[in-house]
Amino acid sequence: MRRVPLLVSLVAVALLSLVVVGRSGPVTLAQEGTPTTAGSPTAEETQTVFVRQDPALGTILTDPNGMTLYLFTKDTMPGESTCYEQCAQAWPPYTATEPLVLPRGVPGELTTISRTDGTTQVAYNGIPLYYWARDQQPGDTTGQGVGGVWFVVAPGAAFGVAASPVAFPVASPVASPAASPVAEGTVEVQLSEFTVTASATTFTVGQAYTFTATNVGGFPHEMVIEQAGAMNEPLDAEGQAAEVGPLDPGGSASVSVTFPEPGNYQITCHVRDHYPRGMALTIRVVE
Numbered sequence: 001m002r003r004v005p006l007l008v009s010l011v012a013v014a015l016l017s018l019v020v021v022g023r024s025g026p027v028t029l030a031q032e033g034t035p036t037t038a039g040s041p042t043a044e045e046t047q048t049v050f051v052r053q054d055p056a057l058g059t060i061l062t063d064p065n066g067m068t069l070y071l072f073t074k075d076t077m078p079g080e081s082t083c084y085e086q087c088a089q090a091w092p093p094y095t096a097t098e099p100l101v102l103p104r105g106v107p108g109e110l111t112t113i114s115r116t117d118g119t120t121q122v123a124y125n126g127i128p129l130y131y132w133a134r135d136q137q138p139g140d141t142t143g144q145g146v147g148g149v150w151f152v153v154a155p156g157a158a159f160g161v162a163a164s165p166v167a168f169p170v171a172s173p174v175a176s177p178a179a180s181p182v183a184e185g186t187v188e189v190q191l192s193e194f195t196v197t198a199s200a201t202t203f204t205v206g207q208a209y210t211f212t213a214t215n216v217g218g219f220p221h222e223m224v225i226e227q228a229g230a231m232n233e234p235l236d237a238e239g240q241a242a243e244v245g246p247l248d249p250g251g252s253a254s255v256s257v258t259f260p261e262p263g264n265y266q267i268t269c270h271v272r273d274h275y276p277r278g279m280a281l282t283i284r285v286v287e
């Protein structure tokens with residue numbers, strides 16, 4: 001009589017253990033890499049540079065807020081900056097403190113440069129990284145080509161390699177056309193490892209669009225539509241969050257969005273560390 005409840009509880013404990021084990025090691029997550037430890041800062045917050053898809057320029061490096069980072073072709077020694085005083089006012093060095101972390105899967109290394117004012121500038125593969133003072137929002141790339149010596153930086157870029165036209169070693173499977181404003185209608189979004197592409201990237205304020213996301217990759221992905229540089233703060237879409245998913249591979253879902261004001265927005269996936277790894281496509285909304 002007494003042994004029955006004991007057996008039952010043992011079985012219950014065994015089942016509970018199975019559930020816990022099953023939760024800690026789903027196959028899809030294990031294949032993708034080390035899971036983020038609960039309670040630690042999220043992977044999105046611990047990367048020094050982020051990878052972003054720009055409709056016109058392709059895959060580029062930004063700071064964690066989504067502000068574009070540039071290289072200066074007059075920096076001729078790896079790991080040394082020649083941009084000071086007036087130059088550094090227009091092109092502020094990207095400074096950060098250790099530890100410097102590259103998103104997983106992004107080739108190369110980050111190092112530091114000790115500037116003469118004591119600040120620490122970040123270099124990628126020896127390339128000193130800068131902001132452009134006239135970029136106002138995350139996703140702006142107005143510094144590209146200025147003076148013929150300032151250019152965005154692609155993941156995998158090597159020091160001293162001609163930067164224009166920009167080559168993108170981490171290529172998107174499908175190019176995102178830099179479209180003019182589109183009419184009201186459906187926008188096809190493709191999610192994969194680790195890019196977001198869309199059939200249109202320029203939109204009009206106040207128009208209703210239906211964004212249909214399809215997961216063409218091999219891992220679960222979601223689609224979040226938000227202000228450029230936001231960290232998983234979806235827009236309001238008719239009283240609901242402008243997000244769908246996570247979608248299993250092959251899955252598809254839609255959300256309707258009306259952009260409230262002009263500016264830069266982004267289509268992202270915030271599953272795990274997909275956002276800093278490149279699942280962020282800048283889109284632009286105009287009057």
Ligand SMILES: [Cu+2]
Pocket residue numbers: 220221222269270271274279
């Ligand atoms: Cu994803």
